[in-house]
Amino acid sequence: MKVPEVQNLNNINVTAPEQAAKLRYGFGAYANPRVQNDIYTLTNQQFKKNPVEAVYEKFLAKYNPNALLARYMSEESVNKMLQASPNVSKILAEKGVQPKVCIDNLKNIQNTHVKTTVDVAVALADEMSLPKEDKQAIVLGSIFHDFGKIMIPEEVLNKKGKLTSEERAIVDTHSQIGYELLKTTSMDSKALSIVRNHHRAASMTNDFLSKVVSVADVYSALTEKRSYKETMSDEDALVIIDSFVDSGKLDGDVVGALKQHLNKKSKDAA
Secondary structure, three states: OOOHHHOOOOOOOOOHHHHHHHHHHHHHHHHHHHOOOOOEEEEOOEEEEOHHHHHHHHHHHHHOHHHHHHHHOOHHHHHHHHHHOOHHHHHHHHOOOOOOOOOHHHHHHHHHHHHHHHHHHHHHHHHOOOOHHHHHHHHHHHHHOOHHHHHOOHHHHOOOOOOOHHHHHHHOOHHHHHHHHHOOOOOOHHHHHHHHHOOOOHHHOOOHHHHHHHHHHHHHHHHOOEOOEOOOOHHHHHHHHHHHHHOOOOOHHHHHHHHHHHHHHHHHHO
């Protein structure tokens, strides 16, 4: 592709980081004008992703996953995913729920629960010295881990008070719903596995990256204020988290990394 911003990249005086920055900018300059408004095309009654879109989304997934989330957080985008993934409607129908896109469900947690989960998951990845590729998947999986909540009725998701068993069953579908929606995209398979498995008990899955995000997710949920509860101290949260390790819900090694992270954080704050 001939884009002025990525010319002369073979110049020996241009450093590698500068090359990467120019390539990222150049790709955006090249792809943006060529991206169709409709990210799917109907072919033989099946929705197929525009190939330029697929490349562009992989680019965003690597360099700006928050922009990818914003791209998907529209009623039009989700409705296209729903048309490409009929399983979502079946999952909701089994719980007596009519499919309805609730964008605000994600907007309300994007800068609170999602951000905390991402920050803690990345810190855990650093504590355990995970490979760069795994860390990238953890970032992407953390950002999208609650994407399925976009289909959960707002009155259930944000209910003030304890959920009934039926309501809890509806909320619990969000992991599978998120997976079903996002697998119609070009998302990385490791990130998709995190979305699907982050609520699965550690003893029931071999997906280590989802175990990392699961610990970050639980810690974030316990220590933040919710419509039905107040914030919780790290000490009280760790008591509950340790009980989850004992029951096989959370991975002990990952929780150990969490304790190391919180200990360092506490010393830095002192």
